[in-house]
Amino acid sequence: MNWDAAIPLLVVASSLLPGLVIFTLAEERVYLRTFLNLAGAVIKLGLVVWMIWGVYHQHHYEIRLALLPNLDLVLRAGPLALLFVTLSSLLWLVTTVYAVGYLEGSPHRSRFFGFFSLCVTSTVGVALAGNLITFLLFYELLTLSTYPLVVHRGTEEARRAGRSYLVYTMFGGGLLLLATVWLYTLTGTLEFTPQGFVQQVLATHRPALIVIFALFIAGLGVKAALVPLHGWLPKAMVAPAPVSALLHAVAVVKAGAFGIVRIVYDVFGVEAAAHLGVINPLAWLAAFTILYGSVRALSQNDLKRRLAFSTVSQVSYITLGVAIIGPIASIGGIVHLVHQGLMKITLFFCAGNLAETLGIHKISEMHGVGRRMPWTMTAFTIGAFGMIGAPPVAGFVSKWYLGLGALQAGQGWVVIVLALSSLLNAMYFLPILHAAWFRAPPDHWPAEHDFGHKETAWALLLPPVITAVIAVAVGLLASAPFSPLDWARLIAQREFYQP
């Protein structure tokens, strides 16, 4: 028995099986459900750490199952896959703790945590997918498993948001399917390969490949929230806070961005993409999205909506890094996959805490909230500074590498975009921080819950504090071995230098 092959499967199963069991549990079996959730999350994280150790020692983790003649389902743990799978496993564990605290006493929890587990199952599947058809399978599964989470509240507004989410993602899924089958009829393979697998048909099918690339970007751009395909994201803010955290930092948006990285690096390859002339338009689109998201964020008074538009902007850093040809910008883009996740999940946790503890949903209600909830707002402040790009928080590292990479690639205009974006980030985050810390609190909060002398429940407070600490740590220790930056270097190396 080759245990190495079984581990990727176990990583997927460690959330799938608990999820399926949770569906069958009665509503009141809180302890068993929580135990299953946490056990699955801890086992998954343990397996992932095991794989990181193994990959470092030249182990090869891959499992195949024949899906169609000549087409396999493949789960494989390469460096890029590991980066994403580590992020989602870690954040899943934290988010589970948060969700248990957040949903305490609310209805439909078995259903919620069942789909929650399926959602993470799909995400690690997306991460570990070794070819396009496996990617497609888990990508669509992700759509199906997040829809129930988006509409979880069951209000008319939630259902509207769910419909909008479905329309966008189903449309994107259709384009993705078309692009995948089309590419398969040209190349006869769908296996992710460093530096791509389209070289053989590059000369003969140039126009088709350009259209296929555009279809891929449009299909993935829905989840990655590239303008003009971002419309569902702000609407989906009606979902409970742990779902927003998951959507923005771990699962959906990230899966889209991750897909774009895969398409550019492991399907087309940067060289082929540059040769086709599609890489620069992608960079422009990403840059436009970055600025557009930030500008829209400025005018939002609803805290979660402001954060949503901030995501639209921030996730496109990943796309931008990928679309600038050169190893340093790539490192910046790839590492931002992790950094953005850590910072954004912190911000959403904090927004959820404000809503649950004090009933605060709007930025105009946040005056003096720092005195009432100092720990939460400290975590929020770290996240916000990270988004602005202030050292030593992780976001600084991403922006540094992006800027440096752009200069190295001779694309000076990107630096201007980055500077503008940072300015805009500061413009929409700093007023929040100022109000929270320096303005006087109101006489009473919109809807205050009593948590004794604590500022809020432990399960709500610990997750943002932990993720904020990690966001600072990965920034401070960026050049240490096994840091996200270190892995991003390894990945960029594989893409840009022959092995």
Added chain:
Amino acid sequence: MSAMLPALQTIPWAIVLILLPLVAGMLCFLWPRLAPTLGMATASINVLAVAALAWQLHFRFHGSYRHAVGGWGAPLGIDLYADGLSLLLLLATALVGLGVSLYAVGYFRPEQARRFWPIWLLLLGALHALFFAADIFNLYVTLELVGLAAVALASLNGDGPAVSGAMRYLLATLLGSLSYLLGVALLYHAYGTVDIALLAARVDSTPVTWAALGLMVTGLLLKTALFPLHFWLPPAHASAPAPVDLLGLLGMAAILWGSVQALRQPRLKLLIAYSTVAQLGYLFLAFPLARTGISVWRAALYLLLSHALAKAAMFMTAGNLLRFGHHDRIADLDRVVQRLPITAGAFALAGVSIMGLPPSGGFIGKWLLLEAALSQGRWDIVGIILVGGLLAAAYVFKVMGHAFTQAGVTHEAHRVPRTMEWTALSLAFAAILLGFVAVPLLHLINTGAVAVGFEVSG
């Protein structure tokens, strides 16, 4: 045990599969009180018999076999023919049949059950005979049997609308039979045989063939049973593409019209029925795509199988909801859907296959169909397949959305028998599972197919 194996090898399972349901059906008629037991036993034995037939085909006949009934071979007697394709269809029928039988035990009141079981077993027997038919006249006879049994089942309710609906179906199917029979006569006149394998070797692209084809297609269309046609479609049909393209157009129209109609229905059962129209449309798309050597029939068959499982599951969920809430108005379904989580789950899983999303049998079929369409540059068909998938998603989620409203209670005492819920879920799950067994099943479809001119490339 080892002494039993040769005995199992020599039993003509084809005959067993045809006679057993017929005899059991008659017994049900004579002893109505035993009917559910007899019916369940038959449905279970069917599954075992199909498995035994598979085993026999593989080890003894190495692919395909012909059984001359009563020792009279063709052209005088009746031949039964079995290969990988018949096996697959039999397997699907056996599984869905077992599911429907289980479901029926819970569903029917005693006085309805008395009428249901004999007809249902007759239908199973007729379907088995249909899949064993080796000549186009036998196809006619068995299709007629299937049609008559189906008409009787449709009028089981005995009330006004049921009878008038059944009557309409009866007229259509009789007209279809006539048209089909005329086609058979033309072919027999031209080539002197009705045997499918012989016809496949003899037909060529003459006006008579096309006239016969037109008549038979029209006939089968009226019966909405299209699949036996591909056996003997002239390989030379590139020389006369018009009818084949016409079928493709018909398929596209069916997908669009069926899906849009499904989306517009206020009642769940009607939604599912119109979805069937759309799903049958996909099968028609195989005709224009079959022109080159790529085996697009495998795609159509895969879609057919997944659809059979998924749609059976969907109709069962509709039955459950109807039983629980005494209505199937989609707009008022929320209070019902949420109290039957297993039924809701079954509908969702079946929906995944109907939408053609991975992982499911429907996805595999859609993938193969898209692959064929793209490699032939048939963009019209590509577009229709994608739009059809989106429309399917729209009508599936139109129903599923009701599982997520703010209706208070989620679990209630089961007023729907558990078997009815679990049968639906099992069939839906089987449709999902089909997405993972494509390699062996596609291999099975090709087994022994050369003998009847079935395209095996690709």
